[in-house]
Amino acid sequence: xxxxxxxxVIKQLDYTGAERLTMNMGPQHPSAHGVFRAILTLEGxxxxxxxxxxxxxxxxxxxxxxxxxxxxYPSIASKTDYxxxxxxxxxxVMAAERLAKIDVPKRAQYLRVLVGExxxxxxxxxxxxxxxxxxxxxxxxxxxxxxxxxRERELVLDLFESLTGARLLYGFHQVGGVRYDMPEHWATECxxxxxxxxxxxxxxxxxxxxxxxxxxxxxxxxxxxxxxxxDVGISxxxxxxxxxxxxxxxxxxxxxxxxxEFRVPVETSGDCYARxxxxxxxxxxxIKIVRQILDGLPEGPISSRPGVKAVAQVRVPKGEMYxxxxxPRGEVGCYLVGDGGPRPYRMKxxxxxxxxxxxxxxxxxxxxxxxxxAIMGSVDPVFGEVDR
Amino acid sequence: MKxxxxxxxxxxxxxxxxLQEWQEHHKSRPETGDKHSSLFESLTDGIHRFPGGxxxxxxxxxxxxxxxxxxxxxxxxxxxxxxxEMMATFASRFDVERLGMVPWASPRHSDLMxxxxxxxxxxxxxxxxxxxQMPDPKWxxxxxxxxxxxxxxxHGYHVVKGVDRVIPVDVYVPGxxxxxxxxxxxxxxxxxxxxxxxxxxxRAAPSPKVD
Amino acid sequence: MDAIQARARLAENPDAVVTGExxxxxxxxxxxxxxxxxxxxxEGLGCTFFSFLSAxxxxxxxxxxxxxxxxxxxxxxxxxxxRLGTGVTTCASLALTYRGAGWMExxxxxxxxxxxxxxxxxxxxxxxxDWVGHPLLKSYAVDTPYPPYR
Numbered sequence: 178x179x180x181x182x183x184x185x186v187i188k189q190l191d192y193t194g195a196e197r198l199t200m201n202m203g204p205q206h207p208s209a210h211g212v213f214r215a216i217l218t219l220e221g222x223x224x225x226x227x228x229x230x231x232x233x234x235x236x237x238x239x240x241x242x243x244x245x246x247x248x249x250y251p252s253i254a255s256k257t258d259y260x261x262x263x264x265x266x267x268x269x270v271m272a273a274e275r276l277a278k279i280d281v282p283k284r285a286q287y288l289r290v291l292v293g294e295x296x297x298x299x300x301x302x303x304x305x306x307x308x309x310x311x312x313x314x315x316x317x318x319x320x321x322x323x324x325x326x327x328r329e330r331e332l333v334l335d336l337f338e339s340l341t342g343a344r345l346l347y348g349f350h351q352v353g354g355v356r357y358d359m360p361e362h363w364a365t366e367c368x369x370x371x372x373x374x375x376x377x378x379x380x381x382x383x384x385x386x387x388x389x390x391x392x393x394x395x396x397x398x399x400x401x402x403x404x405x406x407x408d409v410g411i412s413x414x415x416x417x418x419x420x421x422x423x424x425x426x427x428x429x430x431x432x433x434x435x436x437x438e439f440r441v442p443v444e445t446s447g448d449c450y451a452r453x454x455x456x457x458x459x460x461x462x463x464i465k466i467v468r469q470i471l472d473g474l475p476e477g478p479i480s481s482r483p484g485v486k487a488v489a490q491v492r493v494p495k496g497e498m499y500x501x502x503x504x505p506r507g508e509v510g511c512y513l514v515g516d517g518g519p520r521p522y523r524m525k526x527x528x529x530x531x532x533x534x535x536x537x538x539x540x541x542x543x544x545x546x547x548x549x550x551a552i553m554g555s556v557d558p559v560f561g562e563v564d565r
Numbered sequence: 566m567k568x569x570x571x572x573x574x575x576x577x578x579x580x581x582x583x584l585q586e587w588q589e590h591h592k593s594r595p596e597t598g599d600k601h602s603s604l605f606e607s608l609t610d611g612i613h614r615f616p617g618g619x620x621x622x623x624x625x626x627x628x629x630x631x632x633x634x635x636x637x638x639x640x641x642x643x644x645x646x647x648x649x650e651m652m653a654t655f656a657s658r659f660d661v662e663r664l665g666m667v668p669w670a671s672p673r674h675s676d677l678m679x680x681x682x683x684x685x686x687x688x689x690x691x692x693x694x695x696x697x698q699m700p701d702p703k704w705x706x707x708x709x710x711x712x713x714x715x716x717x718x719x720h721g722y723h724v725v726k727g728v729d730r731v732i733p734v735d736v737y738v739p740g741x742x743x744x745x746x747x748x749x750x751x752x753x754x755x756x757x758x759x760x761x762x763x764x765x766x767x768r769a770a771p772s773p774k775v776d
Numbered sequence: 777m778d779a780i781q782a783r784a785r786l787a788e789n790p791d792a793v794v795t796g797e798x799x800x801x802x803x804x805x806x807x808x809x810x811x812x813x814x815x816x817x818x819e820g821l822g823c824t825f826f827s828f829l830s831a832x833x834x835x836x837x838x839x840x841x842x843x844x845x846x847x848x849x850x851x852x853x854x855x856x857x858x859r860l861g862t863g864v865t866t867c868a869s870l871a872l873t874y875r876g877a878g879w880m881e882x883x884x885x886x887x888x889x890x891x892x893x894x895x896x897x898x899x900x901x902x903x904x905x906d907w908v909g910h911p912l913l914k915s916y917a918v919d920t921p922y923p924p925y926r
Contacts, residue, residue, distance in 0.1 A: 207670035237721030410876035
């Protein structure tokens with residue numbers, strides 16, 4: 178199905194007399210997930226085919242990376258997965274460090290894990306809020322969960338603001354370590370924030386699981402089989418909800434994750450409800466990790482390239498490296514080819530949402546139009562990562 | 566036997582080669598300078614002919630502008646990272662509903678388009694289409710450095726260097742992304758602009774861009 | 777099947793060059809054996825998780841296609857590489873072996889102009905269908921203007 182169907186509605190009648198409607202779910206729609214266009218072929222209310230058109234946010238990241246130095250690019254890398262900027266920056270910075278064989282001090286590694294897990298909490302808050310708003314409608318009941326979750330997210334963003342100065346896109350990671358250290362009393366603020374969030378999670382679960390409509394709209398909807406999940410390369414909560422025990426923090430531990438104790442939730446049903454359950458457990462596990470770090474944060478430097486060296490050129494030798502990070506959406510990876518200079522020769526960004534979205538044409542046919550919204554929300558795409 | 570497929574004409578915007586032709590196509594629409602209807606224009610001109618006629622029109626203007634600025638409905642047009650900050654502005658901490666702004670999905674019922682995020686070449690015709698679907702009087706706020714000038718991606722091949730190359734913009738909000746406080750500041754500036762609507766006359770046309 | 781056995785099985789192929797350390801195996805094969813290597817990785821080595829597929833432009837030396845897949849049980853990862861040769865822009869498609877390669881190959885076609893033979897639906901994915909040029913080639917400037925947006 179070519180993309181010239183555009184915003185028009187074209188009806189075709191085939192020999193059985195069944196009516197197929199091609200409908201555009203255009204790049205601007207209130208589902209609030211960003212610029213995504215799905216050309217749906219409908220038979221009545223059932224979707225029989227979907228053509229996903231992406232690229233409306235293609236901002237030339239990979240080409241720009243070839244023109245920017247290793248010290249300049251991390252703040253641009255945060256704009257790929259802009260909801261979870263900490264894990265995006267980390268992937269690039271880790272690839273450069275591994276290729277250039279630069280060590281990262283222990284305190285910096287712990288701080289990276291700390292912000293990564295706090296970022297996971299904030300990102301899942303936004304996911305829950307927007308997903309429920311999509312299913313409930315902005316002026317209907319959906320805004321309730323949205324406003325509650327944004328309220329929690331604001332608390333975490335306040336922590337980030339006092340740490341880095343920015344709310345959404347930080348520029349916190351740099352090659353060799355991190356840029357900012359924890360200010361005074363930040364640890365106590367952090368502890369009280371995560372305590373509060375943990376209490377409020379119970380409220381959300383009660384609210385949602387006691388709601389018959391939520392259960393009807395998510396159970397059995399958008400089932401991704403284990404085999405499809407592995408073949409397409411989806412990752413993160415989607416993969417774990419389909420029965421695959423794969424968490425990069427356990428599979429290929431980076432940045433001292435092996436020092437922490439946490440559970441990896443795995444569900445087998447593969448539907449939207451399973452993805453919801455996996456993410457709700459991830460909230461709690463992230464809070465557990467945050468507490469472990471705050472109890473045992475080592476002293477020391479926050480970067481192996483401190484002071485003036487932080488902005489000095491990093492020359493990365495010839496070679497290639499693929500560094501992967503477990504972001505809130507899945508495997509965020511950066512494949513870097515160095516050529517001995519201060520700029521990469523080639524940088525390929527493996528965005529988690531790109532592979533996650535690739536599963537949509539396989540699972541959506543057979544569902545109704547209303548389910549498309551529920552499935553898209555549970556897949557949780559961020560289009561900065563998809564289109565780069 | 567197959568019933569004949571109805572021949573539907575292709576959408577007009579695909580026939581048009583470039584932005585300049587599209588703007589020519591739109592010049593055929595009658596557009597008064599002040600975006601008031603021509604009936605209103607002739608009415609106010611008639612009142613002004615009487616000595617002291619401005620005593621009637623100034624409070625009428627003030628009332629209409631107060632009504633317009635207190636109920637600006639933005640069409641939710643979130644493109645990228647700035648959309649997350651826009652959503653945070655619409656949420657309860659930095660409430661915009663106290664300013665009368667209800668984010669509305671349909672452009673046919675909105676007054677304001679907050680372009681939040683990078684405009685790419687693939688997205689620009691869609692953006693123009695949505696802007697055209699909004700009825701007059703309408704305003705546009707360019708949020709974030711990507712919408713102002715292309716931002717950090719200015720040198721990219723697929724990025725439009727600023728949304729003002731596509732639609733006329735009233736308020737530019739700088740930042741990457743602008744925190745909700747900045748966006749609220751921009752929206753208050755917009756309300757100020759709206760309150761001076763008649764007195765400042767025609768909105769300045771976008772100046773020809775020189776690279 | 778663990779990493780050491782996988783290395784041994786890969787090294788049985790005389791045309792393959794196996795490098796990399798530990799659980800990160802890197803294997804380079806000639807372009808003619810690309811699809812065969814992929815099906816061997818999936819069935820023979822148990823690499824069922826497909827991560828990504830992309831390309832690198834080495835200017836005069838031609839294009840290189842790389843793909844990464846993981847065996848989650850062992851665990852080990854496999855980076856497959858192949859040089860297409862100077863001036864060659866066709867490559868066998870992995871889309872029928874690994875479904876995830878579908879979109880990845882469309883992106884490589886979009887960005888590099890590599891035509892994947894056997895791909896069920898090869899068209900541009902990120903750029904407009906009528907875009908001229910393949911941006912990630914080294915001959916394409918990052919700020920190439922595109923009328924009318926200059």
